[in-house]
Amino acid sequence: MSKIERTSLPLNDWPEQDRTLWQSATEEGRYFQKAGKASHWSEATKLQVQKGYAKWLWYLQSGSLLNPAVFPSERISEDHLRGYLAELDRQGLASVTITSRITDLTEAIRVMEPKADLALLRDLCARLNARAVPSRKKAERLRAPSEIWEAVAAEMWSIRSEGTLTTQSASRFRDAMSVAFLIWSPIRLSNLQSLTIGETITFSGDLWRCSFAAHQMKDKTPLDFYLPQDEEYRALMQLYLRRYRQKLLRQPELPIDAPLPSGGPLWVSTRAEAMSGQSLYYGCKRCTKATLGTAINPHLFRDCAASALTADKPEYVLAAARILNHNQLSTTLTHYEHASMIQAASRLHDVIGQIIDEAAEGNDVFEALFDKWGDE
Numbered sequence: 001m002s003k004i005e006r007t008s009l010p011l012n013d014w015p016e017q018d019r020t021l022w023q024s025a026t027e028e029g030r031y032f033q034k035a036g037k038a039s040h041w042s043e044a045t046k047l048q049v050q051k052g053y054a055k056w057l058w059y060l061q062s063g064s065l066l067n068p069a070v071f072p073s074e075r076i077s078e079d080h081l082r083g084y085l086a087e088l089d090r091q092g093l094a095s096v097t098i099t100s101r102i103t104d105l106t107e108a109i110r111v112m113e114p115k116a117d118l119a120l121l122r123d124l125c126a127r128l129n130a131r132a133v134p135s136r137k138k139a140e141r142l143r144a145p146s147e148i149w150e151a152v153a154a155e156m157w158s159i160r161s162e163g164t165l166t167t168q169s170a171s172r173f174r175d176a177m178s179v180a181f182l183i184w185s186p187i188r189l190s191n192l193q194s195l196t197i198g199e200t201i202t203f204s205g206d207l208w209r210c211s212f213a214a215h216q217m218k219d220k221t222p223l224d225f226y227l228p229q230d231e232e233y234r235a236l237m238q239l240y241l242r243r244y245r246q247k248l249l250r251q252p253e254l255p256i257d258a259p260l261p262s263g264g265p266l267w268v269s270t271r272a273e274a275m276s277g278q279s280l281y282y283g284c285k286r287c288t289k290a291t292l293g294t295a296i297n298p299h300l301f302r303d304c305a306a307s308a309l310t311a312d313k314p315e316y317v318l319a320a321a322r323i324l325n326h327n328q329l330s331t332t333l334t335h336y337e338h339a340s341m342i343q344a345a346s347r348l349h350d351v352i353g354q355i356i357d358e359a360a361e362g363n364d365v366f367e368a369l370f371d372k373w374g375d376e
Contacts, residue, residue, distance in 0.1 A: 015068035052104020073116035
């Protein structure tokens with residue numbers, strides 16, 4: 001068995017000063033003590049940046065360049081960064097991953113030393129971002145939400161028509177239902193996995209509602225929305241809850257006149273317990289590969305939603321940002337907009353044409369434009 005090469009320095013092996021600064025940066029404030037700059041980050045973000053910084057420390061230590069007596073920012077130099085980039089390239093990392101490593105390093109020093117000069121790192125991040133080429137072409141894997149919905153709905157009806165109810169068919173139905181859920185409500189995987197009936201998702205009459213508290217959200221902003229009123233969606237969700245989820249729980253099917261379940265995880269594994277995020281991730285990929293010929297992971301549904309919304313209605317880009325729970329519009333534009341330039345130009349021409357028509361009719365152009373936003 002080949003030995004796995006270490007490429008990061010465990011937190012306990014960090015220089016004492018670095019470890020203290022990182023702990024202070026991530027701690028919540030107490031009484032008269034100010035909260036650290038990274039205290040509001042989610043645990044996943046803290047871990048990602050910590051790992052990224054640990055890789056930088058490992059590089060310095062492996063080259064006998066790690067001086068434990070200086071502040072983290074004092075180790076940043078053009079020569080050290082050139083060597084680090086060369087090492088990341090030697091490891092065979094993609095350009096996007098290398099960019100992520102430098103971003104993590106920048107963020108770590110920013111929160112550990114708020115007054116540090118980060119000009120060199122920020123300039124490098126900008127250059128790397130401009131040159132980064134995704135190793136997997138995301139745009140080629142995107143599908144229109146309507147196409148995905150039709151495919152998974154057909155899959156669920158096909159499973160329903162099968163004569164025998166098995167754990168395998170229940171598992172397939174559940175995977176398709178989770179894809180359908182994401183098409184209509186493109187939430188993050190962590191929130192999808194945590195859906196619990198009676199807590200984060202409730203079924204009360206015609207009002208099916210999802211609610212996440214601030215601490216359950218990546219950006220610490222509460223999220224509250226109703227599930228769609230679409231008849232087919234509701235019929236399939238009820239089928240899942242009454243028939244297939246019950247099968248996975250190893251319990252009898254619920255009659256059509258019985259109340260919907262009032263507790264427990266929404267997504268149940270073949271072991272009759274809550275599914276893990278990893279299981280949901282691969283379930284979505286498995287289902288879309290079978291029904292569409294392309295494996296789509298849960299996060300890509302957010303891209304599909306934003307691209308479809310802004311390609312069909314560019315004036316809805318703010319709505320896309322709200323739907324995806326982004327605090328900054330640039331996040332929506334930078335990471336999720338994959339509509340073609342031809343489509344975008346065509347839609348822009350339509351909008352301009354509408355403004356010209358308003359002006360020709362003697363209407364106030366800006367008033368009409370703001371009225372349009374207000375209606376939406």
